[in-house]
Amino acid sequence: MQRIGVFVCHCGTNIAATVDVKTVAETLGKEPGVVISQDYQYMCSESGQNLVKDAIKEHNLTGIVICSCSPRMHENTFRKAAAAAGLNPYLVEIANIREQCSWIHKEIATATEKAVILGRAAIAKVHLNAPLTAGESPVVKKALVIGGGIAGIQTALDIAEAGFDVDIVEKNPTIGGKMAQIDKTFPTLDCAACILTPKMVEASQNERITIRSFSEVTDVKGFVGNFTVKIKKKARYVDETKCTGCGLCTEKCPMKKVPNEFNMGLDNRSAVYIPFAQAVPKVATIDPNYCMMLKTGKCGVCSKVCSVGAINYKQQDEIIEEKYGAIIVATGFNPISLDKYDEFAYGQSPDVVTSLELERLMNAAGPNGGTLLRPSDKTHPHTIVFVQCVGSRCDDSKGKPYCSKICCMYTAKHAMLIREKYPDTEVYVFYIDVRTPGKNFDEFYRRAVEQYNVHYIKGMVGKVTPKSDGKIDVQASDLLANEQLHINADMVVLAAAIEPDKTARPLATMLTTQMDTNDFFTEAHPKLRPVESATAGIFLSGACQGPKDIPETVAQASAAAAKAIGLLCKNSITCNPCVAHSNELMCNGCSSCEKVCPYGAITYIDKEFRMPDRTTKVRRVASVNPAVCQGCGACTVACPSGAMDLNGFSNSQIMAEVDAICK
Amino acid sequence: MQVNDNKEFQPLIVAFCCNWCSYAGADLSGTNRLNYPTNVKIIRVPCSCRVNPMFILRAFQKGADGVILCGCHPGDCHYTSGNYFTRRRMTLLFSMLDFLGIERDRTRVEWVSAAEGAKFAATMNEFTEAVKKLGPNRRLEDLRCRKQ
Amino acid sequence: MNKNLKEQVLRSSGVNVLKCMRCGKCSGTCPSYDEMEYHPHQFVYMVEKGDIETLMKSPSIYKCLTCFACVERCPRNVEPAKVVEAVRLAAVRQQDGNHLSPDMIPEMLDDDLPQQAIVTALRKYAK
Numbered sequence: 020m021q022r023i024g025v026f027v028c029h030c031g032t033n034i035a036a037t038v039d040v041k042t043v044a045e046t047l048g049k050e051p052g053v054v055i056s057q058d059y060q061y062m063c064s065e066s067g068q069n070l071v072k073d074a075i076k077e078h079n080l081t082g083i084v085i086c087s088c089s090p091r092m093h094e095n096t097f098r099k100a101a102a103a104a105g106l107n108p109y110l111v112e113i114a115n116i117r118e119q120c121s122w123i124h125k126e127i128a129t130a131t132e133k134a135v136i137l138g139r140a141a142i143a144k145v146h147l148n149a150p151l152t153a154g155e156s157p158v159v160k161k162a163l164v165i166g167g168g169i170a171g172i173q174t175a176l177d178i179a180e181a182g183f184d185v186d187i188v189e190k191n192p193t194i195g196g197k198m199a200q201i202d203k204t205f206p207t208l209d210c211a212a213c214i215l216t217p218k219m220v221e222a223s224q225n226e227r228i229t230i231r232s233f234s235e236v237t238d239v240k241g242f243v244g245n246f247t248v249k250i251k252k253k254a255r256y257v258d259e260t261k262c263t264g265c266g267l268c269t270e271k272c273p274m275k276k277v278p279n280e281f282n283m284g285l286d287n288r289s290a291v292y293i294p295f296a297q298a299v300p301k302v303a304t305i306d307p308n309y310c311m312m313l314k315t316g317k318c319g320v321c322s323k324v325c326s327v328g329a330i331n332y333k334q335q336d337e338i339i340e341e342k343y344g345a346i347i348v349a350t351g352f353n354p355i356s357l358d359k360y361d362e363f364a365y366g367q368s369p370d371v372v373t374s375l376e377l378e379r380l381m382n383a384a385g386p387n388g389g390t391l392l393r394p395s396d397k398t399h400p401h402t403i404v405f406v407q408c409v410g411s412r413c414d415d416s417k418g419k420p421y422c423s424k425i426c427c428m429y430t431a432k433h434a435m436l437i438r439e440k441y442p443d444t445e446v447y448v449f450y451i452d453v454r455t456p457g458k459n460f461d462e463f464y465r466r467a468v469e470q471y472n473v474h475y476i477k478g479m480v481g482k483v484t485p486k487s488d489g490k491i492d493v494q495a496s497d498l499l500a501n502e503q504l505h506i507n508a509d510m511v512v513l514a515a516a517i518e519p520d521k522t523a524r525p526l527a528t529m530l531t532t533q534m535d536t537n538d539f540f541t542e543a544h545p546k547l548r549p550v551e552s553a554t555a556g557i558f559l560s561g562a563c564q565g566p567k568d569i570p571e572t573v574a575q576a577s578a579a580a581a582k583a584i585g586l587l588c589k590n591s592i593t594c595n596p597c598v599a600h601s602n603e604l605m606c607n608g609c610s611s612c613e614k615v616c617p618y619g620a621i622t623y624i625d626k627e628f629r630m631p632d633r634t635t636k637v638r639r640v641a642s643v644n645p646a647v648c649q650g651c652g653a654c655t656v657a658c659p660s661g662a663m664d665l666n667g668f669s670n671s672q673i674m675a676e677v678d679a680i681c682k
Numbered sequence: 683m684q685v686n687d688n689k690e691f692q693p694l695i696v697a698f699c700c701n702w703c704s705y706a707g708a709d710l711s712g713t714n715r716l717n718y719p720t721n722v723k724i725i726r727v728p729c730s731c732r733v734n735p736m737f738i739l740r741a742f743q744k745g746a747d748g749v750i751l752c753g754c755h756p757g758d759c760h761y762t763s764g765n766y767f768t769r770r771r772m773t774l775l776f777s778m779l780d781f782l783g784i785e786r787d788r789t790r791v792e793w794v795s796a797a798e799g800a801k802f803a804a805t806m807n808e809f810t811e812a813v814k815k816l817g818p819n820r821r822l823e824d825l826r827c828r829k830q
Numbered sequence: 831m832n833k834n835l836k837e838q839v840l841r842s843s844g845v846n847v848l849k850c851m852r853c854g855k856c857s858g859t860c861p862s863y864d865e866m867e868y869h870p871h872q873f874v875y876m877v878e879k880g881d882i883e884t885l886m887k888s889p890s891i892y893k894c895l896t897c898f899a900c901v902e903r904c905p906r907n908v909e910p911a912k913v914v915e916a917v918r919l920a921a922v923r924q925q926d927g928n929h930l931s932p933d934m935i936p937e938m939l940d941d942d943l944p945q946q947a948i949v950t951a952l953r954k955y956a957k
Contacts (some may be wrong), residue, residue, distance in 0.1 A: 089705075089709045089712075090726070091701075091705070091706060091709060115709075115724070115726075117712065118708065118709040118711075118712030118713060119708055119709070119712055119724050120720075122712040122713070122715055123711065123712050123715065123716065123717050123718055123803070124717065124720050125717065126720075129720040130720060132720070133720040133723065136723055137723065140723070140725070362859065362902075362903050408853065408905070412851060412905065412906075413905040413906065414849070414904075414905065414906045414907035416907055417904075417905050417906070417907060418905060451851060451852070451853040451854075477854070478853070478854040478857070478858060479853040479854045479855035479858050479905075480855070480858055481855050481856070481857070481858025481859025481860070481899070481903060482858070482859050482899075482903075494858060494859065495854075495858040496854040496855070496856075496857035496858035496860075496863070496869070496871065497854075498852070498854040498857070498871065501869070501872075503857060503858065503860070503863040503864065503869075533762060553762055597728065615767060617761055617762045617763045617764070649761060650728050651728055651729040651731060651732065651760075651761035651764045652727070652728055652729055652731060652732030652764075653729070653731040653732075653761070653763075653764050653767050655732065655734065656731060656732065656733070656734045656735075656767070656771065657767075665728070665732065668727055668728055668732055670734065670736070673725065673727065673732075673734075673737055674736075674737065674740055676725050677696060677725065677737055677740050677741045677744065677746075678740070678744055680694075680696055680723045680725070680741075680746075681694060681696070681741055681744035681745045681746050682744070
């Protein structure tokens with residue numbers, strides 16, 4: 020038999036002024052199972068809580084109902100009080116007679132009647148409450164960072180600094196990402212490599228950081244605190260542990276006509292290669308698409324010249340399985356493909372380049388050793404036209420609907436650098452808007468205009484036509500002068516929109532995290548939780564969440580690290596006990612619940628059941644992982660056999676509430 | 683049921699509110715002292731997708747005159763996709779109720795965020811008026827459940 | 831500003847001029863730019879403002895080649911050529927608007943005139 024205590028709060032006059040609390044307490048006292056019903060001035064005060072605690076002990080209560088303010092306000096207070104008195108905290112129910120009764124109604128008679136009904140519903144519910152214990156699940160004290168660009172490196176360094184092990188998984192042979200390809204950074208114009216490479220070295224030397232380069236995540240299982248991740252270590256045909264990075268093999272390799280992706284295909288590399296001089300790890304990789312030995316079995320020069328015997332043509336892809344407590348996504352961005360925009364003649368003339376290609380053309384380690392030359396005839400360009408918003412801010416059918424954010428600033432940077440180095444070069448920038456919200460950003464742009472005399476023209480380029488004399492005709496509108504211009508240019512630089520890396524979407528599916536329509540990862544809350552994904556234990560770092568410049572990326576990377584450290588510091592995570600559970604005897608294994616679960620908390624297991632005739636039978640039944648389940652209850656309604664139920668909001672509890680209200 | 687021949691018909695309305703948005707929205711309308719009729723009795727559920735169509739049928743069977751279901755706005759669900767399930771399930775349920783001859787105005791799904799206290803109160807006022815006009819629910823009420 | 835005219839142009843073109851972000855790519859790409867008094871981007875903007883009579887009076891509406899380069903290249907899918915076409919149509923319709931109206935018929939009636947001729951006249955001839 021249940022022994023229920025009812026406690027009606029006056030909340031000063033907040034409740035007592037419109038609800039006759041004495042009558043409520045008296046009426047509810049007559050409900051079946053109620054052994055004590057009291058009212059008190061301030062139930063949440065210490066003396067009010069003591070009243071509840073004493074009543075629990077004295078009357079040996081099996082459940083309590085507090086008629087007071089919203090459960091969102093004081094449910095925890097009373098749960099703690101109950102727990103202190105030895106009653107399971109989940110045997111407490113709140114009837115909200117303040118926000119949803121006394122404050123919105125004026126007439127005492129009807130408000131009192133409603134308060135009684137709300138109290139009655141809570142009593143009906145508490146009759147069916149079961150004691151719940153919050154489960155705990157251990158936390159693996161290791162983090163995985165997916166992506167080894169500046170975002171991933173910064174996150175890994177910060178987590179390692181806090182004393183936790185971190186793995187960086189990078190799909191390319193070296194970490195460094197896009198920042199390694201950039202020449203100078205805005206608005207300070209310091210050299211990107213000079214600030215990035217020390218960080219790369221720091222990451223490689225930190226004993227807590229393991230860099231898994233040339234590897235990809237292929238499978239993610241588990242939940243917050245306890246992820247099991249499969250990582251494919253792609254065959255690089257070079258033993259990483261032996262290779263010293265001397266570079267002799269790359270020099271001797273006879274196959275030298277491979278487009279160099281680090282230089283955006285503007286020059287060639289050998290089939291066995293080290294992406295760039297400061298690569299981390301500085302280990303050679305053989306490109307199986309071009310290596311003569313791997314393709315035809317005839318060559319083997321690299322293995323002959325390698326003094327440490329690191330070359331292994333028989334190396335295979337390897338799958339490594341590791342456990343992690345937190346995962347940080349830092350998959351970054353790429354410039355979009357410009358095939359769709361044939362009006363800009365990208366692909367028709369080698370002298371029409373993207374901004375990232377221009378970075379390489381201007382870089383001292385680039386194809387021209389830092390001298391800006393036209394890719395077509397290696398002559399010095401005298402007129403350069405920059406086109407902004409190529410593929411950004413477009414209608415969905417024409418490109419990306421968002422502003423890529425970084426283009427205005429890097430174009431100002433490029434224009435300024437060119438004008439400084441080659442004052443005889445005329446630079447035109449066609450812009451729609453110049454967007455420079457950032458510290459020292461607008462000053463930087465003004466410097467480009469005022470000090471370096473870059474011609475900023477409001478308008479868009481309509482057509483780019485390569486001419487037979489090697490020049491490029493740029494047809495554009497000048498909106499402010501209201502005229503159409505034709506510029507006889509030597510080079511055209513397109514500020515291509517940026518998009519999330521192609522690996523991001525399959526990764527999001529593996530991680531059960533959300534993405535927006537543009538494939539950027541969605542944060543848990545756009546304002547208040549910007550570095551967490553909605554899936555517990557998955558954090559977002561850098562441009563995978565939206566277009567970002569370097570300072571913003573680094574800030575977000577450190578923020579994501581802080582959130583991950585907060586998780587890794589815990590020995591175990593307390594789980595919400597109000598989770599779904601399946602009655603295995605009723606479950607028919609139909610998978611309806613599995614399909615609606617947004618968290619992937621439900622799995623199916625084969626379980627042996629004893630049949631009435633003493634035989635055993637194996638049946639497929641649903642099993643809920645309480646550490647993953649968030650308790651939404653979608654599965655309970657989807658279940659056709661009624662096997663799935665939700666702790667704390669069970670079918671019978673809600674039915675009892677409905678019945679009590681409709682009595 | 684509270685039918686008094688001398689007085690205006692007072693419908694009984696059951697409101698299911700999701701814990702994260704609509705229940706908080708209801709609290710907000712209380713905090714702002716925005717009145718709505720006492721006819722509305724709120725049941726808290728974790729998510730609007732927790733509401734089994736059975737609960738709604740049960741309410742009607744036991745004598746409720748109207749049932750309203752409130753959840754987070756599409757796209758804002760705390761559990762990411764729960765309200766989409768609600769939307770589909772309720773569309774089906776309501777078309778079945780239609781078939782049974784239950785007036786469409788007796789049931790409703792509304793999206794109320796935690797910041798929309800005013801919208802909550804306005805919705806409840808409007809819904810109560812609509813149900814009042816329809817009169818008591820006779821068709822689905824189980825007469826054996828009726829209070830003597 | 832003539833609201834009816836604006837409404838008519840928007841309806842007959844089917845273009846949402848509010849999608850325009852004023853980049854000017856339409857004018858940058860227009861082959862008959864120099865021939866035009868008002869340029870494609872101005873058409874879009876002036877229609878948005880409702881300043882359509884000015885456009886209707888301008889020879890620009892006949893200078894557009896309807897080559898659809900602007901439609902093809904507009905990043906926002908605004909389709910300026912369709913706006914020009916709609917303004918041209920508005921101008922044509924207005925010139926054509928001086929028909930006889932039915933209430934003028936009775937006083938012009940002649941017993942010898944066949945019924946069919948009256949109906950044809952109503953459709954065909956100006957006052």
